[in-house]
Amino acid sequence: MAKKLLEKYIKEFLEYLEIERGRSDKTVQNYRFYLLRFSDWAKAPNPGEITNDMIRNYRLHLNRDIAGRDAPQLMKTTQNYHLIALRSFLKYLSKRDVKSLSAEKIELAKQDSRHVSFLESEEFERFRKAPESDPTIVGYRDKAILEMLFSTGLRVSELAGLKIENVNLKRDEFTVLGKGKKHRVVFFSDDAKRSVKAYIDHRKDTSPYLFVRHDRARRAAGVTSHPLTPRSIQRIVDRYAREAGITKRVTPHTLRHTYATDLLRNGADIRAVQSLLGHESITTTQVYTHITDKELKRVYKEFHDKKK
Numbered sequence: 110m111a112k113k114l115l116e117k118y119i120k121e122f123l124e125y126l127e128i129e130r131g132r133s134d135k136t137v138q139n140y141r142f143y144l145l146r147f148s149d150w151a152k153a154p155n156p157g158e159i160t161n162d163m164i165r166n167y168r169l170h171l172n173r174d175i176a177g178r179d180a181p182q183l184m185k186t187t188q189n190y191h192l193i194a195l196r197s198f199l200k201y202l203s204k205r206d207v208k209s210l211s212a213e214k215i216e217l218a219k220q221d222s223r224h225v226s227f228l229e230s231e232e233f234e235r236f237r238k239a240p241e242s243d244p245t246i247v248g249y250r251d252k253a254i255l256e257m258l259f260s261t262g263l264r265v266s267e268l269a270g271l272k273i274e275n276v277n278l279k280r281d282e283f284t285v286l287g288k289g290k291k292h293r294v295v296f297f298s299d300d301a302k303r304s305v306k307a308y309i310d311h312r313k314d315t316s317p318y319l320f321v322r323h324d325r326a327r328r329a330a331g332v333t334s335h336p337l338t339p340r341s342i343q344r345i346v347d348r349y350a351r352e353a354g355i356t357k358r359v360t361p362h363t364l365r366h367t368y369a370t371d372l373l374r375n376g377a378d379i380r381a382v383q384s385l386l387g388h389e390s391i392t393t394t395q396v397y398t399h400i401t402d403k404e405l406k407r408v409y410k411e412f413h414d415k416k417k
Contacts, residue, residue: 115153119144122201131290143194156202156209164215189217225396227366232355239349246311246323251345253304254320258361260301262368262386265339265361271319278302287387369397
């Protein structure tokens with residue numbers, strides 16, 4: 110009976126996330142996984158049976174008994190994802206006046222400072238020019254992808270979902286549907302507009318999506334071009350990073366980091382950067398201030414070293 114009761118509340122909580130909170134399918138899927146993992150480990154207790162000691166033992170279980178993807182244990186970040194889901198679930202139970210442990214009793218594990226990788230100006234210039242050696246439509250497409258990622262700071266999923274009608278080349282801005290199904294305005298540069306226009310002008314297909322696959326065999330068979338997936342875009346970014354001779358790992362998110370870092374280096378307000386990136390919390394954006402602080406320290410040291 111207890112198992113059925115807990116599963117009932119978990120199911121209702123996931124429906125609440127989907128409908129009332131408008132969370133994405135991926136978020137709901139992740140919360141389901143984390144909560145059912147806890148339920149299975151704890152043998153599906155009644156909500157009122159969830160205690161501090163139970164949570165403490167569960168944290169030990171997460172830290173000691175579960176292997177990570179490439180490590181003998183789960184990363185602290187992943188452990189915290191489990192706890193965040195559980196904390197949100199307990200808050201939901203409290204709203205429903207269901208007796209259980211207070212969500213505030215669950216503290217997150219302390220994490221190491223987040224490492225943010227970005228491209229320096231000289232690296233990015235080599236990187237953005239790499240597709241120009243390909244005179245085909247694929248080269249035009251890939252050039253537009255790189256320019257758009259850097260110019261707008263879009264997430265790769267947001268870029269993959271763009272349709273041609275979403276992007277008005279006569280304006281310097283357009284609206285994108287981001288995380289949590291929230292709309293935000295993004296701006297793009299003249300370079301990005303030129304690259305996108307050149308790509309669209311070379312298109313012969315009828316797909317409504319902005320970035321699509323260009324497969325000759327499929328076109329010859331009359332099959333409509335499919336939109337690129339986030340994974341496909343990541344492979345494109347990785348390919349040109351290698352062609353540009355960049356040794357660090359470069360992903361679409363690296364370009365998002367580069368975009369944010371470039372804004373802050375040039376005097377943008379942290380709140381403005383938060384809005385442009387679509388971050389719900391300013392805490393997420395503040396990671397970039399550490400980058401710019403280090404950069405200022407480096408420049409200061411170089412300046413004084415030269416004076417010696």
